Amino acid sequence: MGKNLGDICRAWSGGVGRPDPVALRLVQSDLSPRDYTFGQIDALAGQFANVLRDVGQDAGKVVALFMPKCIEVFASFLGTLKAKSTVLSLFANFGDLALIDRLADCGASCVVTRRASLERLQRIWPSLPALQVILLIDSAVDVAPNVLSLPSRLARASSEWRTATVEEDTPSLIHYTSGSTGKPKGVLHVHGAAPHIEHSMAEIMQLGRDDIYWCTADHGWITGTSYGIIGPWLLGITQVQFAGGFDPDHWFRILQDQRVSVWYTAPTALRMLSRADDIDYRRYDISHLRSIFSVGEPLNPEISRWGRAVLDRDIHDTWFQTETGGIMIANRPGLAIRPGSMGKPVSSIAAAILDDAGNPCATRTTGHLCLRYPWTSMFRDYLNRTDTYRAKFANGYYDSGDLAFQDEDGYFWFAARNDDVINTSGHLVSPFEVESALLELAEVAESGAVGVPDPILFEKIVVFVALRKGVAVTDELRMKFRLHVANRLSAAATPQDVVIVERIPKNKSGKILRRVLRARYLGQDPGDLSTIEDQA
Secondary structure, three states: OEOOHHHOOHHHOOOOOOOOOEEEEEEOOOOOEEEEEHHHHHHHHHHHHHHHHHOOOOOOOEEEEEOOOOHHHHHHHHHHHHOOOEEEEEOOOOOHHHHHHHHHHHOOOEEEEOHHHHHHHHHHHHHOOOOOEEEEOOOOOOOEOOEEEHHHHHHHOOOOOOOOOEOOOOEEEEEEOOOOOOOOOEEEEEHHHHHHHHHHHHHHHOOOOOOEEEEOOOOOOHHHHHHHHHHHHHOOOEEEEEOOOOOHHHHHHHHHHOOOOEEEEOHHHHHHHHOOOOOOHHHOOOOOOOEEEEOOOOOOHHHHHHHHHHHOOOEEEEEOOOOOOOOOEEOOOOOOOOOOOOEEEOOOOOEEEEOOOOOEOOOOOOEEEEEEOOOOOOOOEEOOOHHHHHOOEEOOEEEEEEEEEEOOOOOEEEEEEOOOOEEEOOEEEOHHHHHHHHHOOOOEEEEEEEEEEEOOOEEEEEEEEEEOOOOOOOHHHHHHHHHHHHHHOOHHHOOOEEEEEOOOOEEOOOOEOHHHHHHHHHOOOOOOOOOEOOOO
């Protein structure tokens, strides 16, 4: 038996004669903050759990959270877990098809949302036979017999909820992968994930009780739940959350004004910050910022150098997946950074580079990045795709689907997704290396590289480049890009085509959607687009 994740704030809440520390500082779009203590969060979660019981959505149901970042996200997340139901955390800007894919696949019976999203949900309701009730966070009255006011019910609900221990394999939350091929897959996690999340956060981020922590990830992503809700509160840490969007000035004012000491963000955000030519970051006081971590895609060496040169901070790259549930390999304070490297495994994790036959690869030989299982935060199934789940495991290892290599000193280096590596003239080329080379050029804001079929080369390298403001498109510029990659990497890595675009499609964790670039170049259906950032 294990602890219920819904009770993580209770251990740190105040009691008779004890202080009640701040658990959450929720910064609004206008940068005004509001503090919630551990006791307040636990009480709100208890009220929500009682509401779920009252409307028949406790004990084994799937409760979907479909709203932007607000206090109701945290209360309903923990309250659902208290009630032993399963959380499905969704991005607030999902469209009809993305919602149908996820809500129908997991059989969600309850959705917590805003009035602004009600019309969309009602439109697709006929496609969701399991959906029983919608709880509106911003309606004072019930709208229909099965569209109910959450505030009115919370006002009547007791904050007392005594949760019994749960089996460690009790489902806790579902996240859907971004659908790099085909439809997104529902990844199931359990309450027993807590030990690894807590251990990895303590070991890698090295947080203390006096730290102020900010994870910028949306709660629709695994980072936003494992390390934006669960992790910091397992350690009793005060965390900052921002209800606004990306804005360099706002972000650095938060770092300054809220005295953030540990910051967890994405390489895409760091690249955007590095390209904000109108912002002088030296005017912000970030002296209390001790550590910066990144996640979501490999950290380009150029951004590592920018962090050191401009922010006077190392940026510690971390690697994990929706499926792993927690950080597996990472850079961390005390471990010398090798720009471009993923770092070394968490102490409780055994990682290996294996060839196609499952044998260990030689040093600096690219192979499959695999993890020895089990570990507590690992996923327990792909919903309705158990055969696909089982195929990920063999001979005691989980195959991550990433290609990487290990150097002589035990550092791991990302090469590509297994289905992203480019085979051109018999040479295997990492798209990440091509993209990183292009980002070294002052004219380049973002870049993406893919391989497309070619009758002579088997695959030719095509790069997509978003230019910085004021840069003119010329044939000479395209040639400069090609020559730079060839000189920086090898002649085999020379792009055969350079496509100038407004932006590079990325999902909401910042990963470049190369399949979308490839499909657009070939005039094919790009597949699921629901997780593209800013996608309506």
